Amino acid sequence: MNKVRVFAPATVANMGCGFDIMGMTLDGVGDVLSVEVVEGDGLEIDNRSEVELPDDIEKNVITPAVRALMEAYGEKRLVKVVVEKKISPGSGIGSSAASSAAAVYALNVALGRPFSDERLVEFAMEGEKLISGGTPHADNVGPSLLGGVVLLRGYDPLDIVRLPVPDNFCCSVAHPAIMVSTRMAREVLPKDIPLRTAVKQWGNVAGLVAGLALKDVYLVGRAMQDVVVEPYRKQFIPGFDALREKVMAAGALAFNISGAGPSVFALSADMDVAARVGEIMREHFAEVGSDVYVCKVSNKGARVLNE
Amino acid sequence: MNKVRVFAPATVANMGCGFDIMGMTLDGVGDVLSVEVVEGDGLEIDNRSEVELPDDIEKNVITPAVRALMEAYGEKRLVKVVVEKKISPGSGIGSSAASSAAAVYALNVALGRPFSDERLVEFAMEGEKLISGGTPHADNVGPSLLGGVVLLRGYDPLDIVRLPVPDNFCCSVAHPAIMVSTRMAREVLPKDIPLRTAVKQWGNVAGLVAGLALKDVYLVGRAMQDVVVEPYRKQFIPGFDALREKVMAAGALAFNISGAGPSVFALSADMDVAARVGEIMREHFAEVGSDVYVCKVSNKGARVLNE
Numbered sequence: 001m002n003k004v005r006v007f008a009p010a011t012v013a014n015m016g017c018g019f020d021i022m023g024m025t026l027d028g029v030g031d032v033l034s035v036e037v038v039e040g041d042g043l044e045i046d047n048r049s050e051v052e053l054p055d056d057i058e059k060n061v062i063t064p065a066v067r068a069l070m071e072a073y074g075e076k077r078l079v080k081v082v083v084e085k086k087i088s089p090g091s092g093i094g095s096s097a098a099s100s101a102a103a104v105y106a107l108n109v110a111l112g113r114p115f116s117d118e119r120l121v122e123f124a125m126e127g128e129k130l131i132s133g134g135t136p137h138a139d140n141v142g143p144s145l146l147g148g149v150v151l152l153r154g155y156d157p158l159d160i161v162r163l164p165v166p167d168n169f170c171c172s173v174a175h176p177a178i179m180v181s182t183r184m185a186r187e188v189l190p191k192d193i194p195l196r197t198a199v200k201q202w203g204n205v206a207g208l209v210a211g212l213a214l215k216d217v218y219l220v221g222r223a224m225q226d227v228v229v230e231p232y233r234k235q236f237i238p239g240f241d242a243l244r245e246k247v248m249a250a251g252a253l254a255f256n257i258s259g260a261g262p263s264v265f266a267l268s269a270d271m272d273v274a275a276r277v278g279e280i281m282r283e284h285f286a287e288v289g290s291d292v293y294v295c296k297v298s299n300k301g302a303r304v305l306n307e
Numbered sequence: 308m309n310k311v312r313v314f315a316p317a318t319v320a321n322m323g324c325g326f327d328i329m330g331m332t333l334d335g336v337g338d339v340l341s342v343e344v345v346e347g348d349g350l351e352i353d354n355r356s357e358v359e360l361p362d363d364i365e366k367n368v369i370t371p372a373v374r375a376l377m378e379a380y381g382e383k384r385l386v387k388v389v390v391e392k393k394i395s396p397g398s399g400i401g402s403s404a405a406s407s408a409a410a411v412y413a414l415n416v417a418l419g420r421p422f423s424d425e426r427l428v429e430f431a432m433e434g435e436k437l438i439s440g441g442t443p444h445a446d447n448v449g450p451s452l453l454g455g456v457v458l459l460r461g462y463d464p465l466d467i468v469r470l471p472v473p474d475n476f477c478c479s480v481a482h483p484a485i486m487v488s489t490r491m492a493r494e495v496l497p498k499d500i501p502l503r504t505a506v507k508q509w510g511n512v513a514g515l516v517a518g519l520a521l522k523d524v525y526l527v528g529r530a531m532q533d534v535v536v537e538p539y540r541k542q543f544i545p546g547f548d549a550l551r552e553k554v555m556a557a558g559a560l561a562f563n564i565s566g567a568g569p570s571v572f573a574l575s576a577d578m579d580v581a582a583r584v585g586e587i588m589r590e591h592f593a594e595v596g597s598d599v600y601v602c603k604v605s606n607k608g609a610r611v612l613n614e
Contacts, residue, residue: 021510153514153530154507161517161526195498198505198535200461202512203328207460209513210468213520219468223460228505 003036004109008102008302010087011094012171013139013259016224017204023094023139024149026171027298031098032084032305035106040078043067049085061127065100068123069107073114079107091175092263097140100127105145105302118160120145132182140259147301149212166215169297170274174281175263177289180236185260188232201228217269221253224267230257237262243284252277310343311416315409315609317394318401319478320446320566323531324511330401330446331456333478334605338405339391339612342413347385350374356392368434372407376414376430380421386414398482399570404447407434412452412609425467427452439489447566454608456519473522476604477581481588482570483597487543492567495539508535524576528560531574537564544569550591559584
C-alpha cells in the first residue's frame with residue numbers, strides 16, 4: 001500500500017493553565033488528508049478543501065514536516081499530498097497542527113511505519129515552527145498524533161508524557177469568525193511575569209495533572225485557570241468575561257481560551273451540559289458568527305481511514 | 308484519654324520545581340511532642356528537647372497553630388505541650404512545620420478528633436505564617452500531617468490534593484550546619500521572572516505530578532529541576548554545583564535544595580544508591596558538619612505513638 005488517507009483530530013492547547021506544555025484531543029473534529037508515495041523526489045500538495053491555503057508550498061506547514069521525516073528516512077521519494085482540510089486556519093484548535101500531524105502520520109504509514117508515533121511528533125513540530133516564528137511547539141501536534149492529554153515535560157531533549165483522559169470529559173468549543181494570528185497572540189504577552197503569579201499557575205498545572213491521574217473532572221475544572229496568559233489575550237475575544245459567566249452558570253467546570261485563541265472552550269462533566277454550553281457560545285458570537293463543536297475529549301489520535 | 312504523644316515527620320518542600328505548592332514526607336525522621344488537655348484556659352509549652360527554642364511562647368510556631376484550633380473548637384481548655392524536638396530549627400526539612408503539625412495532630416486526638424486531617428493543615432499553617440513573615444504555606448505542614456506527596460492547588464480557598472508515592476522513592480538528605488533563615492531565603496528571590504523560565508518550570512511540575520501518578524521514578528527524577536529558585540538560593544550552600552555533579556555521578560536521579568535550604572536532597576530509585584549518596588553528602592560538608600538522613604519517601608504522616 002502506498003496511498004494512505006488519514007484523519008488527525010483537532011486539539012485544545014494550553015488547557016487553561018498549561019501554556020505551551022500541554023494539549024488535549026477532541027473527538028470527531030479534525031482534518032483529513034491523503035498521502036501517496038511514488039518513485040522520484042520532491043513534494044506536491046494538492047488542496048481539495050474549501051479552505052484557502054497558500055499556493056507556495058514553502059508557506060504550507062506540511063512542507064517542513066514532510067521534509068523532516070524524509071530526511072530522517074534517508075531515501076528519496078516523490079510525496080504527493082491531497083489536503084481535504086476541515087478546520088479553518090487560525091481557529092485556535094490546532095488547525096495547522098492537524099495538517100502537519102496528518103501529513104507525517106500518513107507518510108509514515110505509506111513508508112511502512114519506519115518511525116514511532118513519538119518520533120512523528122518531532123517531524124510535525126517543524127510545521128509549527130514555520131508559523132510560530134521559529135519556536136517549535138508540540139502542544140497541538142502532540143495530542144493530534146497521540147490522543148488523550150499530552151504533556152511536554154521539556155523540549156531539550158523532547159520529553160513527551162502521555163496521560164489518558166477519563167470517559168466523562170466533555171468539551172464545548174466555539175471558533176468565532178475573528179482573525180487572531182498566533183504571532184499576534186504571542187506578541188501581546190509580557191516577557192516577565194510576577195513570581196507570585198507563576199506560583200499560582202504551576203499550582204494549577206499540578207492540580208490539573210493530578211486531576212487527570214485521579215480521574216477527578218472537578219479537580220481538573222478547578223485547576224483549569226490561567227492567571228498568566230488569559231489577561232493579555234482575552235482582549236481579542238468579544239465579551240470574554242461575560243461569556244465565562246454565562247457558561248459557568250450553565251454548569252461548566254471551566255472556561256478558557258483554546259490555544260492562542262480566538263477559540264474558547266469549556267469543560268463539562270456530561271454531554272447535556274456541554275450541549276447547552278455550546279448553544280450559549282453560539283448565541284454569544286451570533287453577531288460575528290462561529291463554528292461550535294460539542295464533543296468528548298478523546299484518547300484517539302491520528303488514524304488511518306483506509307489503507 | 309487526654310494526654311497524647313505523637314510523631315510528625317520531616318518533609319521536603321518544593322521538590323525541586325514545585326516551589327510553594329508541594330512537599331513530600333520522609334520516613335522515620337521527625338519531631339515528637341505530647342499534648343495534655345485539662346480544665347482551664349491557655350497554653351503552656353515545656354521544651355524538653357536539646358534544641359533551643361524561644362522562651363516567649365508568642366515566638367513559638369506551636370502557639371498560633373494551637374490557638375487557631377482551639378478557636379475553631381469553641382470551648383476553653385488549658386493545653387499543655389511538651390516538646391521533644393529532634394530536628395534543628397532552620398534545617399530546611401520542615402522543622403517548624405513538624406512542630407506545628409505534631410501539636411495540632413496531638414491536640415485533635417486529645418479532644419476526641421473533632422477535625423479532619425485536612426482541616427488540621429489550616430491550623431498548622433498559622434504556625435508557618437509566624438516564621439515566614441505573614442505568608443501562610445502548607446508545603447511542609449501538608450505532607451507532615453497527611454503523608455505522601457501533598458499538592459496545594461490553590462490557597463484561596465485551600466485546595467489540598469494528596470498523591471501517594473510508590474515504594475521505591477528513596478531520599479538522601481543532608482542538613483549542613485549553616486544558618487539560612489526562611490526570611491533570608493525569601494528575600495533573595497526576584498519579584499518577576501521571565502515567562503520562558505516559568506513555562507519550563509511548570510513543564511517540570513506537570514512531569515513530576517505525572518511521574519508520581521504513573522509511578523515512574525525516572526520521569527520524576529527528570530522533572531525535579533528548579534530553574535526559578537535554585538539559581539538564587541544555591542549561593543547559600545557551599546559547593547552546591549560540585550556536590551550535584553558527585554551525587555548524580557553516583558546514580559541519583561535528581562539533586563535539589565530542600566525547602567528554603569540549606570538542606571539538600573537527592574532522589575534515588577534504590578536504597579543502596581541513596582546510602583552512597585548520603586555518604587557523598589556527608590563528606591562534602593565535612594568541614595562545616597552535617598546531619599545526613601537516608602530514608603524512603605513515606606505515605607505515613609503524623610501519628611500517635613501512645614494514646
